[in-house]
Amino acid sequence: MSEVLLDVRDMAVQFGGVRAVDGLTFRVHEGEVLSVIGPNGAGKTSAFNCITGFYKPSGGTVTFGGARITGRRPAVIAASGIARTFQNLRLFGDLTVLDNVRAGMHVRIRQNFLDAMLHTPRYRRGEDAATAEAHRWLDFVGLVHDRTSPIRNLPYGEQRRVEIARALAREPRMLLLDEPAAGLNHGEKAQLLALMRRIAGLGIAVVLIEHDMGLVMEVSERIVVLSHGKEIADGTPAAIRSDPAVIEAYLGAEDEEAHAEAERIAAEAGPGGTTEVES
Numbered sequence: 378m379s380e381v382l383l384d385v386r387d388m389a390v391q392f393g394g395v396r397a398v399d400g401l402t403f404r405v406h407e408g409e410v411l412s413v414i415g416p417n418g419a420g421k422t423s424a425f426n427c428i429t430g431f432y433k434p435s436g437g438t439v440t441f442g443g444a445r446i447t448g449r450r451p452a453v454i455a456a457s458g459i460a461r462t463f464q465n466l467r468l469f470g471d472l473t474v475l476d477n478v479r480a481g482m483h484v485r486i487r488q489n490f491l492d493a494m495l496h497t498p499r500y501r502r503g504e505d506a507a508t509a510e511a512h513r514w515l516d517f518v519g520l521v522h523d524r525t526s527p528i529r530n531l532p533y534g535e536q537r538r539v540e541i542a543r544a545l546a547r548e549p550r551m552l553l554l555d556e557p558a559a560g561l562n563h564g565e566k567a568q569l570l571a572l573m574r575r576i577a578g579l580g581i582a583v584v585l586i587e588h589d590m591g592l593v594m595e596v597s598e599r600i601v602v603l604s605h606g607k608e609i610a611d612g613t614p615a616a617i618r619s620d621p622a623v624i625e626a627y628l629g630a631e632d633e634e635a636h637a638e639a640e641r642i643a644a645e646a647g648p649g650g651t652t653e654v655e656s
């Protein structure tokens with residue numbers, strides 16, 4: 378197993394009387410694809426929000442690349458190499474695809490104020506480099522031809538890929554994806570699966586929260602399962618599928634959707650399962 382990249386220990390988050398995250402401990406290794414699953418309300422998004430600095434944990438530590446990042450501001454954490462996408466897209470609808478990706482790069486481009494005011498050669502070189510890099514990431518996600526379209530004209534699945542391109546343009550060491558397959562059709566899910574593998578192939582760790590069990594079982598090298606804010610299982614898809622505690626956690630949840638998910642976890646055939654991958 379490669380080096381530990383993210384180390385979350387005893388993390389806690391509380392909203393009034395609700396312990397959204399309650400002593401969560403897990404690790405992410407360099408370049409691995411890890412899924413975080415669990416019934417609705419298990420604390421997955423709250424955990425992501427703590428790791429990325431959107432929430433301040435009330436307890437525990439988060440270490441990334443050996444440095445402690447617990448409670449730092451989102452921009453500082455992003456600059457340290459963690460990029461993310463959100464459950465609901467956060468794109469600029471009126472801007473072009475290209476400009477949306479360039480907007481993700483502001484944390485890395487350091488130009489001084491005067492350069493920008495006077496449009497100096499240094500400013501223009503910086504801008505040209507940013508545009509070239511944005512092209513490169515749009516090409517990587519398969520959308521370079523749409524670069525001049527306003528984002529709102531793109532189908533939803535493509536908008537999701539623009540969001541991923543924007544996150545990648547920050548050159549992260551770890552990419553957190555919050556329900557990336559939500560609202561995607563079968564073909565778009567297959568494209569997403571292939572894209573996540575290619576991202577991991579670049580050595581970037583991919584951590585996803587996802588309810589689509591077919592996708593989770595097929596893409597994940599490892600799965601962490603949360604229930605009531607705690608980790609209840611950590612293992613390969615095969616181990617998770619046959620873990621009674623996991624099935625019980627989903628069955629113990631009150632909503633019918635969770636029960637259906639329990640059945641899907643138990644039934645998933647693993648590699649070569651239901652989700653087709655485009656070659």
Ligand SMILES: Nc1ncnc2c1ncn2[C@@H]1O[C@H](COP(=O)(O)OP(=O)(O)OP(=O)(O)O)[C@@H](O)[C@H]1O
Pocket residue numbers: 392395396397398415416417418419420421422423424
């Ligand atoms: N901002 C908030 N204010 C108050 N309670 C919150 C807040 N965010 C989350 N919670 C509560 O914390 C618990 C964990 O929620 P969280 O969204 O992290 O779970 P989740 O596993 O991501 O769920 P889902 O799969 O439905 O997205 C839930 O009981 C939720 O109602």
